[in-house]
Amino acid sequence: MSKTITIDGKVIPFEEGQTIMDAAMAAGIYIPHLCHQPEFTPHGSCKLCTVKVNGRNCSACTFPAMDGQDVLSETEELINDRRKITQMLFVEGNHLCPGCEKTGNCQLQAVGYHLNMLDNHFPLFYPDREVDASHPDVMLDQNRCILCTLCVRASQQEDGKNVFAISGRGIDKHLIANAESGLLKDTDLDATDRAAHICPTGAILVKRTGYQVPIGQRIYDHKEIDQVSLETEHLQHGE
Amino acid sequence: MYEHLETAENRDSLKRVVVDPVSRVEGHGKVTLLLDENNKVQQARLHIVEFRGFERFIQGRPYWELPVLVQRLCGICPVSHHLAAAKAIDQLVGIDPENLPVSADKLRRLLHFGQVMQSHALHFFHLSSPDLLFGFESDISKRSIVAVLVNYPDIGVQGVKLRKYGQEVIRMVSGKRIHGTGAIAGGMNKSLSKAERDYLLEDIDQMIDWAAGSVALIKKVHCSNLPYYDDFATIRSNYLSLTKPDGALELYHGGIRAKNERGETIMDHIDYCKYNDYIHEEVRSWTYMKFPYLLSLGQEQGWYRVGPLARVNNCDYIDTPLAEAARVEFKAHSGEAMVHSTLAFHWTRLIEVLHCAESIKQLLNDPDIMGHDLVAQGEKRYEGIGVIEAPRGTLFHHYQVDENNIVTKANLIVSTTSNNMGMNESVRQVAAEYLSGRELTEPLLNNLEVAIRAYDPCLSCATHAVGKMPLQLELVDAEGKLIDKLIKHSDGQIERDNA
Numbered sequence: 001m002s003k004t005i006t007i008d009g010k011v012i013p014f015e016e017g018q019t020i021m022d023a024a025m026a027a028g029i030y031i032p033h034l035c036h037q038p039e040f041t042p043h044g045s046c047k048l049c050t051v052k053v054n055g056r057n058c059s060a061c062t063f064p065a066m067d068g069q070d071v072l073s074e075t076e077e078l079i080n081d082r083r084k085i086t087q088m089l090f091v092e093g094n095h096l097c098p099g100c101e102k103t104g105n106c107q108l109q110a111v112g113y114h115l116n117m118l119d120n121h122f123p124l125f126y127p128d129r130e131v132d133a134s135h136p137d138v139m140l141d142q143n144r145c146i147l148c149t150l151c152v153r154a155s156q157q158e159d160g161k162n163v164f165a166i167s168g169r170g171i172d173k174h175l176i177a178n179a180e181s182g183l184l185k186d187t188d189l190d191a192t193d194r195a196a197h198i199c200p201t202g203a204i205l206v207k208r209t210g211y212q213v214p215i216g217q218r219i220y221d222h223k224e225i226d227q228v229s230l231e232t233e234h235l236q237h238g239e
Numbered sequence: 240m241y242e243h244l245e246t247a248e249n250r251d252s253l254k255r256v257v258v259d260p261v262s263r264v265e266g267h268g269k270v271t272l273l274l275d276e277n278n279k280v281q282q283a284r285l286h287i288v289e290f291r292g293f294e295r296f297i298q299g300r301p302y303w304e305l306p307v308l309v310q311r312l313c314g315i316c317p318v319s320h321h322l323a324a325a326k327a328i329d330q331l332v333g334i335d336p337e338n339l340p341v342s343a344d345k346l347r348r349l350l351h352f353g354q355v356m357q358s359h360a361l362h363f364f365h366l367s368s369p370d371l372l373f374g375f376e377s378d379i380s381k382r383s384i385v386a387v388l389v390n391y392p393d394i395g396v397q398g399v400k401l402r403k404y405g406q407e408v409i410r411m412v413s414g415k416r417i418h419g420t421g422a423i424a425g426g427m428n429k430s431l432s433k434a435e436r437d438y439l440l441e442d443i444d445q446m447i448d449w450a451a452g453s454v455a456l457i458k459k460v461h462c463s464n465l466p467y468y469d470d471f472a473t474i475r476s477n478y479l480s481l482t483k484p485d486g487a488l489e490l491y492h493g494g495i496r497a498k499n500e501r502g503e504t505i506m507d508h509i510d511y512c513k514y515n516d517y518i519h520e521e522v523r524s525w526t527y528m529k530f531p532y533l534l535s536l537g538q539e540q541g542w543y544r545v546g547p548l549a550r551v552n553n554c555d556y557i558d559t560p561l562a563e564a565a566r567v568e569f570k571a572h573s574g575e576a577m578v579h580s581t582l583a584f585h586w587t588r589l590i591e592v593l594h595c596a597e598s599i600k601q602l603l604n605d606p607d608i609m610g611h612d613l614v615a616q617g618e619k620r621y622e623g624i625g626v627i628e629a630p631r632g633t634l635f636h637h638y639q640v641d642e643n644n645i646v647t648k649a650n651l652i653v654s655t656t657s658n659n660m661g662m663n664e665s666v667r668q669v670a671a672e673y674l675s676g677r678e679l680t681e682p683l684l685n686n687l688e689v690a691i692r693a694y695d696p697c698l699s700c701a702t703h704a705v706g707k708m709p710l711q712l713e714l715v716d717a718e719g720k721l722i723d724k725l726i727k728h729s730d731g732q733i734e735r736d737n738a
Contacts (some may be wrong), residue, residue: 098418099308131299133643139301207644208332210303214421214429215414 003067007051008074014065021049021061024073025233030226031073032082032111034089034200035148036061038233040157043149046089048082048111083115091122094129094143095201101210102202104218108146109201110225132177135184137191137207145175145203155195163189175203240474241667247273247282254278256679261285261688268696270687272670278677283670285663285691286526294649302328302623302640306422309636309651313697315361317418318354318409319629322347322491323636325422326625331640332424333617336492342610343426348491349602350412350421351627355490356446356595357405358630359547359588362695363453364398367585371460375689376682394456397449401592404446408599411435426614436603443600447561450593454565457586462572469573471673472581472665472690475500476542477533478549479657481628484508486555488562488594490628496553497533497543502576505533511626514635520652528659531652542660545632546694547587552577559601562594581665584693588630629654631695655696665690 002013005020007029014023019042024031035046044062051060052072060073072078089095089108097103129142147166152175155163163184167176179186189196191206199205215221219228247253250273259269273282297308306324310317325347329339336344369382372391380386388395406416411431413419421427431439461468477500481493494508495517509517520529521538532541543549551570557563569586570578578587602608625636632654639648669690674683 098311099304101304101307131301131645133301133645207301208303208424210301211307211420211423212428215419217429 003065005065005067005069005071007071018065019061020051020053020058020063020065020069020071023065024060024071025230028230029073030230031060032114032225033061033229034107034111034146035150037150037154037198040150040153043153046146046148047085050078050081050085052078079115082111083117084121086112086115086117087119087121089146090117091120091124092127093145094126100144100202101205102144104215104221105213106202106220107200107225108144110220110228113220114225129174132184133207135187135189135207138184138189138196139205139207140175140177140184141203141205142174143203144201146201147173147175148200150198150200151175151195151204154198155189155193158194161188161193161195163187163193163195241283241664241671244280244283244667244671245663250282253281256684258684258687261691268691270666270691272674278675278679280667280670280675283663283667284525285659285666294651297649298646300646301644302331302638302646303424303644305636305638305646307418307420310418312651312653314417315697316354316358316630318350318413319627319634320636321413322351322422323625323627323629323634324638325424326492326627327623327636327638328424329625330623331620331638331644333620334425334615338615338617340426340610340612340615342430342607343613343615345602345605345607346412346427346430346613347422349431349599349608350409351491352595352599352602353405353408353412355405355628355630356450356592356599357402357409358695359592359595360398360402360405362630363457363585363588363592364395364402366695367692368394368398370685370689370692371457371585375686376680379681379685382685394453397452401446401449401453404442405595408439411439423614425616428613430610430613431603431608433609436609439599440603443596443603447593447596447600450589450596451561451565453589454586454593457589458565458568458572461580461582461586468582469580471686472669472693473579474581474661474664474668475579476544476661476664477505477536478552478577479533479543479545479633480550480553481511481626481633482508482554483558488550488554488557488566488591490550490591490595492627495626495633498553498577500577500579502552505535511635512624514624514626514637514652518635518652520656526659528656529652530659531657532660543657544661544694545654545657546584546630547591548578548581548584549632550628551587551590557590557594559594559597561597562590565590565593581661581690581693584695588695631655631697632657653697655694658694658696662691662694662696665693 004011004013005023007024012023012027021031021036031049031051033049035043042061044059047059049060050057053063053069097109132140149166152164155161162178165176165178166173168174176182177184177187196204196206253273253275256272256274257269261268261270269286271284272280275281293309293312305328306321309324310321312320365384368387372387373381410416413421477497479497481489482496483489483493495511496507497505499505506517517534518531519534520531522529532538533543551566557566569590622639627634634654635652637650638646641647666687669686673686677683
């Protein structure tokens with residue numbers, strides 16, 4: 001008899017070694033997330049996938065599924081918490097959606113819509129952050145980085161490189177490029193690397209490609225992020 | 240003319256009247272009048288009190304963001320900023336206008352005709368028609384589009400639908416009615432599908448009919464109020480616009496032509512990339528808006544007007560038949576080489592609406608509009624200049640980038656800036672000829688706003704508030720004592736406070 005967990009009252013099976021996120025995705029249940037991509041080692045940093053497991057808050061992307069777990073996800077309390085987390089991500093950086101080329105393809109923006117985030121709620125930090133446009137084909141705009149580390153992991157785990165890392169602590173934490181100069185041009189990053197394409201926001205962008213996809217044909221123009229996530233990431237979980 | 244009213248000599252002893260904000264215009268401005276003890280106007284100025292700073296904060300951003308970033312200057316004519324920036328960044332990827340793919344060029348033109356059509360329709364019907372249909376000094380309750388819809392329902396509905404059609408053209412080409420995308424460096428990101436083309440073709444004949452009807456309406460309003468309409472706020476000026484190589488009216492791309500008040504050519508077919516050799520800007524301390532002038536004529540004589548009146552005055556003909564016939568009638572009404580009537584801005588604006596509607600029909604029937612060769616690439620350059628005829632006049636975008644494609648310098652001359660001197664002169668003319676010596680009343684002061692409104696200024700290049708802008712007028716005597724005060728609340732109520 002296969003092992004099961006319960007998510008919001010729905011009993012779903014899981015296999016040994018799967019996280020709650022893995023099991024949920026395989027069962028067609030969306031749990032909001034930004035720092036998680038099934039191909040890469042879970043990081044558990046964005047905290048959007050926080051669920052309540054047997055009464056305790058856990059990150060669904062890192063917490064192993066165990067037989068008989070009672071998981072709560074779509075409760076009013078958790079939805080409110082996720083909205084607040086998203087609002088904090090917005091105010092910590094400079095996320096100006098109207099002019100951003102990632103608009104319509106941005107997971108941060110799409111999660112904001114999904115969670116019915118109607119304002120920033122918190123005061124904007126307006127941090128002074130750098131744009132590194134030194135690389136001929138890839139641009140790093142720190143204004144939009146949410147420190148999800150997907151680029152760090154993609155570079156290490158898929159590209160076989162070590163282009164990005166996180167440096168600093170607390171509010172000073174930031175993404176760095178692995179070069180003595182600190183500039184992207186002095187790394188071995190290529191525009192074809194996975195790390196150049198995996199950013200869920202508009203922090204890492206391939207140059208000169210902005211706005212080429214017309215409005216109406218962007219990822220989230222006609223589908224919400226839950227549908228897109230289940231359609232595209234579901235298979236990557238390898239059921 | 241009326242320059243002597245720009246700065247009074249004995250300012251401390253004069254009464255100060257402020258119209259703040261000027262309503263039913265795009266953005267925020269105010270008018271100040273200084274009156275002597277006999278209520279004679281001694282000084283009149285239009286101040287632009289907003290500061291946007293776009294030229295500074297786009298520095299440090301990559302060039303491909305420009306068309307989308309700078310269109311946020313404006314909620315009324317974003318497409319014009321979008322396309323002016325696109326023309327500039329075309330050059331950054333080595334593409335001059337003649338090398339743009341044919342389909343991309345026609346799609347941009349279609350987009351821009353939609354823009355000019357909707358902006359002009361908005362201005363005439365929503366913002367100005369109340370003044371023109373009910374009278375400049377009519378009851379304030381009548382001076383709104385709502386009153387037009389009640390008293391002239393056919394005209395009101397046609398205005399709303401003409402604007403909507405222009406917006407639908409924009410939506411089909413750029414994805415959204417306001418602040419879409421569309422133009423990218425070297426081309427466009429999509430063409431029209433057959434379904435989109437057919438959707439727009441459905442109503443275009445109706446739009447041409449209504450546009451022709453609106454030209455007939457403004458002609459009737461104008462000509463039945465002569466000579467008042469030819470005199471009110473009227474100033475003799477130079478005019479500047481783009482024209483086609485053969486001298487035809489042009490809204491998207493052409494050479495710079497300037498004519499003087501007698502219709503003599505000051506310059507013609509000037510490559511706009513050399514605009515800096517011909518046009519400079521002067522700064523004055525009492526307003527955030529600069530004063531551009533033609534270098535060859537100097538600061539005193541070189542100011543000029545732009546916009547529909549300039550374009551129709553400057554062009555040799557219009558290349559669509561109904562608009563051309565309307566242009567000929569328009570020019571014939573004055574008998575002068577150049578029409579200087581400020582209220583004729585309205586007439587020429589509607590001639591352009593007709594031209595846009597006719598041109599949209601031509602483009603929709605052109606198979607290139609559904610073509611798929613949309614983007615061209617050339618050699619990278621470090622400087623790009625894009626100039627376009629925005630609804631309100633000639634619009635200049637000028638950018639420099641570094642080797643990493645980051646913007647290092649930007650200069651924008653927006654249309655309303657070019658009309659700065661014209662608007663100030665018109666305000667002074669109205670103040671001197673129509674207000675001077677009379678008792679201050681709200682309807683009387685609306686005359687000043689009518690003069691400014693004729694230019695359809697976009698004072699901040701920002702979104703507008705229609706009809707309900709709060710307004711406060713104060714009359715202060717020579718000792719600084721408040722002797723009269725009129726307050727228009729945001730709910731439209733008028734209050735008089737005889738302090």
